[in-house]
Amino acid sequence: MQQTTQSDALLPPGFGELEGFVAYWAGETNDIRWDRRSRAAMAEIRRFYDAMLPRGEDAMKYLEKFPLAEMPDDATRLFRLLLSLAHASMAVEMHRQPRAKFSPFPHGMHIGRGPWPQGS
Amino acid sequence: MNDALKIELPQITKANGLGTGPIPIEPYISPEWYEREKKQIFGRAWLCMGRVEQLPEANSFITTEVEVCGVLVLITRNKADKISAFHNVCSHRSNMLVLEPAGTASKFACRYHNWSYRNDGSCLGVPDRENFFDLDLKERGLTPIACDVWEGWIFINLQPEPEVSLKEFLGSFGEAFRDAPFPAAEQFFTIDVGNMRANWKVTIDAFAEPYHVPVLHTATVGATFANKLNPFSRPLSGNARGSHRTLTTFGNPDYTPPEDALVERLAYGNVDTGNVLGSDVNSLDAGGLQNHPAINPNRAPSWATEIAWMFPNFIIFFSPGGFFSIEFWPTSVNTTRWMAKVHIPVAQDVRQRFQQEHHNCRMGEIFLEDVSNLECQQKAMESGAKKEIILQDSEFLLRHSIETVMKWVEAATVREVLK
Ligand code: FES
Numbered sequence: 114m115q116q117t118t119q120s121d122a123l124l125p126p127g128f129g130e131l132e133g134f135v136a137y138w139a140g141e142t143n144d145i146r147w148d149r150r151s152r153a154a155m156a157e158i159r160r161f162y163d164a165m166l167p168r169g170e171d172a173m174k175y176l177e178k179f180p181l182a183e184m185p186d187d188a189t190r191l192f193r194l195l196l197s198l199a200h201a202s203m204a205v206e207m208h209r210q211p212r213a214k215f216s217p218f219p220h221g222m223h224i225g226r227g228p229w230p231q232g233s
Numbered sequence: 234m235n236d237a238l239k240i241e242l243p244q245i246t247k248a249n250g251l252g253t254g255p256i257p258i259e260p261y262i263s264p265e266w267y268e269r270e271k272k273q274i275f276g277r278a279w280l281c282m283g284r285v286e287q288l289p290e291a292n293s294f295i296t297t298e299v300e301v302c303g304v305l306v307l308i309t310r311n312k313a314d315k316i317s318a319f320h321n322v323c324s325h326r327s328n329m330l331v332l333e334p335a336g337t338a339s340k341f342a343c344r345y346h347n348w349s350y351r352n353d354g355s356c357l358g359v360p361d362r363e364n365f366f367d368l369d370l371k372e373r374g375l376t377p378i379a380c381d382v383w384e385g386w387i388f389i390n391l392q393p394e395p396e397v398s399l400k401e402f403l404g405s406f407g408e409a410f411r412d413a414p415f416p417a418a419e420q421f422f423t424i425d426v427g428n429m430r431a432n433w434k435v436t437i438d439a440f441a442e443p444y445h446v447p448v449l450h451t452a453t454v455g456a457t458f459a460n461k462l463n464p465f466s467r468p469l470s471g472n473a474r475g476s477h478r479t480l481t482t483f484g485n486p487d488y489t490p491p492e493d494a495l496v497e498r499l500a501y502g503n504v505d506t507g508n509v510l511g512s513d514v515n516s517l518d519a520g521g522l523q524n525h526p527a528i529n530p531n532r533a534p535s536w537a538t539e540i541a542w543m544f545p546n547f548i549i550f551f552s553p554g555g556f557f558s559i560e561f562w563p564t565s566v567n568t569t570r571w572m573a574k575v576h577i578p579v580a581q582d583v584r585q586r587f588q589q590e591h592h593n594c595r596m597g598e599i600f601l602e603d604v605s606n607l608e609c610q611q612k613a614m615e616s617g618a619k620k621e622i623i624l625q626d627s628e629f630l631l632r633h634s635i636e637t638v639m640k641w642v643e644a645a646t647v648r649e650v651l652k
């Protein structure tokens with residue numbers, strides 16, 4: 114990863130309100146993001162979903178400025194937050210609970226390799 | 234008039250000459266049966282190990298295990314691009330030779346006493362060779378495993394001298410899928426379960442019938458595989474192809490993400506999501522898949538998947554947007570390791586990458602719904618309450634599979650099953 118563009122801010126300018134989510138929701142790989150969502154309580158998932166969803170379109174627009182695999186650190190974190198939104202939506206939009214109904218946890222299922230970039 | 238008349242839903246089981254009776258549960262739970270499968274099926278069938286793109290360049294290699302037969306496998310591509318398979322076992326004192334799951338190397342050294350081998354299997358060197366007794370390196374290469382490639386798929390056969398060639402083994406299936414397109418073969422993401430508590434056939438069966446989809450997968454994909462015209466998601470075609478088999482499943486052409494599926498809508502924008510299993514939603518005819526005669530052979534308008542099941546344990550799923558595969562490896566009579574490889578194009582922009590994450594999450598969630606269900610089913614089968622299972626016409630692939638399994642288990646020779 115490259116150095117942050119201007120400041121020590123975790124996220125690019127204009128996305129500061131999402132900083133509180135970085136520690137948990139900006140997981141590096143697909144598998145980590147999936148696992149974090151699977152372990153989170155519904156209220157936590159909902160809080161992230163509600164904060165990230167309205168910024169989804171803006172985030173995509175902002176991130177398009179960089180080559181996919183060569184984003185500065187702050188943009189990379191935003192990218193990972195955006196990708197975690199897909200995971201959060203599984204709980205919010207599909208299961209309406211943190212995980213698939215009756216599914217065991219831990220379930221021993223892994224994403225050994227995720228899509229490029231930020232996949233594995 | 235009756236809307237249902239607008240979709241042609243063929244009769245499959247009888248048309249393919251299969252029986253219609255109940256199926257005994259014993260093969261799904263019996264340790265004795267499992268022993269016979271080990272020898273008669275996994276010890277004799279050509280087994281698909283993956284695609285040539287997993288060995289992307291000269292001197293690429295992969296290692297894997299066929300647990301059911303206790304065999305360690307090393308597959309190499311040499312500098313002449315020849316793909317070969319060997320037992321991943323050192324000729325000195327039989328240690329495991331290569332420990333990495335994949336990589337690039339023209340030669341391999343055993344970490345125990347440093348015997349080394351070229352990637353064509355020949356023994357290259359032995360430290361302190363003079364201290365051995367009549368050692369001839371030419372006799373001490375790696376033990377080969379029969380290996381062949383069909384349409385980019387790598388197969389091995391664990392018989393020291395395979396009774397039939399890969400071509401004969403694939404038979405009419407191989408002919409039907411000749412030149413089938415495999416778009417985005419180079420990139421895939423994987424979802425795997427290392428040790429699921431269900432028999433391998435119980436597991437694979439869950440991926441081969443659409444009957445359960447509107448029921449078990451209501452939350453994830455139920456609405457995309459059934460509609461008013463086809464409420465039970467009946468298949469659009471089914472064909473026995475030698476020991477192999479195919480089925481075309483129905484996709485709901487009217488599917489749109491629900492109103493409140495805001496992230497799904499964000500990901501897919503204006504894209505037609507009629508086919509959510511398609512790996513590349515931006516291209517509803519990836520690689521010209523729709524034109525291949527074996528894929529959706531009846532040319533039904535609303536097809537979702539062509540399930541192409543290669544006996545015994547490997548399924549390729551074609552959909553208008555691409556393909557994925559799932560392989561199922563028994564690890565004991567009632568445990569299975571399985572892995573999906575979902576082939577997707579390399580993302581061109583942020584939105585596409587976001588779609589891929591969403592797609593990939595959804596696949597994971599669908600599979601999770603299956604996992605818990607299958608572990609329950611295995612337990613219930615083992616409870617002994619029932620002696621048989623009942624199959625309907627939409628479960629044609631399962632019936633053809635178990636009938637084929639029984640044939641292979643009983644047959645004295647492979648040739649006799651294939652004729
Ligand atoms: S066992 Fe491999 S070098 Fe001795």
Ligand SMILES: [Fe+2]
Pocket residue numbers: 439440445446449450599603
């Ligand atoms: Fe399923």
